[in-house]
Every structure is written in C-alpha cells, then in structure tokens.
Amino acid sequence: AQSVSQHNHHVILSEAASLELGCNYSYGGTVNLFWYVQYPGQHLQLLLKYFSGDPLVKGIKGFEAEFIKSKFSFNLRKPSVQWSDTAEYFCAVNGGSQGNLIFGKGTKLSVKP
Amino acid sequence: DTGVSQDPRHKITKRGQNVTFRCDPISEHNRLYWYRQTLGQGPEFLTYFQNEAQLEKSRLLSDRFSAERPKGSFSTLEIQRTEQGDSAMYLCASSFMGAQETQYFGPGTRLLVL
Numbered sequence: 001a002q003s004v005s006q007h008n009h010h011v012i013l014s015e016a017a018s019l020e021l022g023c024n025y026s027y028g029g030t031v032n033l034f035w036y037v038q039y040p041g042q043h044l045q046l047l048l049k050y051f052s053g054d055p056l057v058k059g060i061k062g063f064e065a066e067f068i069k070s071k072f073s074f075n076l077r078k079p080s081v082q083w084s085d086t087a088e089y090f091c092a093v094n095g096g097s098q099g100n101l102i103f104g105k106g107t108k109l110s111v112k113p
Numbered sequence: 114d115t116g117v118s119q120d121p122r123h124k125i126t127k128r129g130q131n132v133t134f135r136c137d138p139i140s141e142h143n144r145l146y147w148y149r150q151t152l153g154q155g156p157e158f159l160t161y162f163q164n165e166a167q168l169e170k171s172r173l174l175s176d177r178f179s180a181e182r183p184k185g186s187f188s189t190l191e192i193q194r195t196e197q198g199d200s201a202m203y204l205c206a207s208s209f210m211g212a213q214e215t216q217y218f219g220p221g222t223r224l225l226v227l
Contacts, residue, residue: 004155036218044156044204044218051213090155099144099208100169101216103155 002027004091006104013081014112021076021107023091031095033074035065038106039087047089050074061085083113115139117207117219125225126195133191134222138207145188146216147180148204149173156204162188163210195226 007022025031035047048059055067065076074091088108092101118137126132138145144163148156159178160170164185174180177195182188192199202223206216 032214034215043220046215046217049213049215092155099161099163099210099214100146100158100171101148101156101206102158105153105155 002093002102004093004102004104006089006091006107008107009105010108010110012110012112015083016080017111019076019078019081019085019109021089021091021109023074023076023104024072025074025091025093025102026072027093027095027102029095031093033065033067034092034101035059035063035074035076036090036092036103037087038090044090047076081109081111083111085109086111117205117217119203119205119219119222121222122220123223123225125227127227128195128197130195131191131193132195132224133189134203134224135187135189136205136207136219137187138205139217142207142209142217143185144208144210144214144216145182146206146208147188147190148206150202150204150221151200159190192224195224197226200224200226 003026005024033050036044037047050057050067058064063078088106090106091104120135146161147159150156162182177193180190202221204221205219208214208216
C-alpha cells in the first residue's frame with residue numbers, strides 16, 4: 001500500500017539552527033512529491049513541489065528539498081530557521097494517474113526565539 | 114483573495130443529525146478534492162471530482178457520506194446520521210488537471226459531533 005512516513009513528530013529548535021525534516025514514501029512508480037505547511041490558525045499552504053528534473057527543489061521562505069530516488073526520500077531543509085517557521089509540516093505524494101495526495105502524519109516544528 | 118473557500122468554518126451538531134458543507138474552488142480549476150483530517154494525522158483522501166464527475170471514492174467514505182458537484186463549480190459534502198467518530202476537519206482542495214497538477218487547500222470546516 002502507498003504510504004508516507006515522517007520521521008519526527010515534534011522538533012524543537014532555536015532560531016538560526018539548521019533544519020532537516022525527514023520524509024520517506026512507499027510508492028511503486030513515478031511520483032510527484034510535495035511539502036505543505038500549516039501555520040498556527042491558518043490553512044495548508046504549498047511550500048514546494050517536485051515533479052521531475054533537478055532533484056533539488058527550492059520553495060518559498062528559503063526552504064528546499066531533495067528527492068533521492070534510491071532512498072525513496074524527499075527531506076525538507078532550511079539552513080537557518082526563524083521563529084516564524086513555527087508550524088506543522090506535511091509531506092505528501094501522488095503519482096501516475098492518481099490525483100489524490102497521500103500525506104504523512106506531519107511534523108510539528110517549534111522554533112524558540 | 115480568490116483561493117479555495119469553505120463554509121461553514123465550524124459546525125457543532127448532535128449525533129444523528131445531518132450536516133452539509135460547501136466548497137468553492139479556485140475558479141479555473143476543474144478538479145476538486147475532499148479530505149478529512151483528525152488530530153495528530155495528516156489529511157486523508159475522501160473523494161474527488163473532475164468537472165461534475167465523481168471519479169474516485171475512498172473506502173473511508175461510508176454510505177452516510179455523499180458528495181456532489183452539480184455544475185462542475187462548487188461542491189457539497191453531506192454527512193447523514195452523524196456519529197461522534199465523524200468529528201474532524203474536512204478539507205477541500207482544488208487543482209487544474211495537467212502534467213504538474215498542484216492542489217490548493219481551503220481553510221477547512223471543523224465538525225464536532227456531540
């Protein structure tokens with residue numbers, strides 16, 4: 001069955017620390033990969049996406065993610081987090097003709113000022 | 114703002130009552146998705162439409178749930194005979210079908226069944 005696994009439930013960092021959130025997926029075919037972010041009190045927003053080509057994709061607010069096909073991974077990174085990055089982050093995948101997204105359980109990021 | 118909108122934002126109902134939620138997608142989008150999200154989980158797919166046709170339904174969508182998109186624009190999700198287990202956030206997303214289809218989410222309707 002298709003699934004997405006996010007390694008950390010809750011990550012706590014100080015401002016300026018580097019961030020890496022893990023995401024692994026199980027899917028037997030060509031995949032499209034997404035990271036969504038949900039800031040407190042707001043709706044899900046697209047952070048970045050990968051369809052094909054350069055496996056290193058850049059998103060909004062200084063975030064980037066790297067698709068490593070051999071590891072079935074799409075980890076999210078940011079070199080220096082800010083307090084305003086406090087949010088919940090969701091990794092999602094779909095592929096082929098499948099339109100619906102399969103989400104991970106999310107990682108809550110708390111950044112201490 | 115011409116993003117995805119949902120109404121109502123919050124709904125409290127008693128067990129056994131029927132509820133209906135509405136989603137208005139981004140105007141040029143031809144696909145519309147419904148998801149459900151419970152505490153500590155990511156969104157789970159319920160069903161989706163391409164134009165007015167309902168193309169797929171998850172096994173999560175019991176017989177008490179029905180969704181429509183009569184003119185290929187807005188969509189409604191109805192839950193009949195609500196149960197406490199239906200308490201969740203119901204999310205709507207829309208997209209334009211294509212090679213790089215990207216779904217954009219609305220704010221959700223939070224349902225509490227007492």
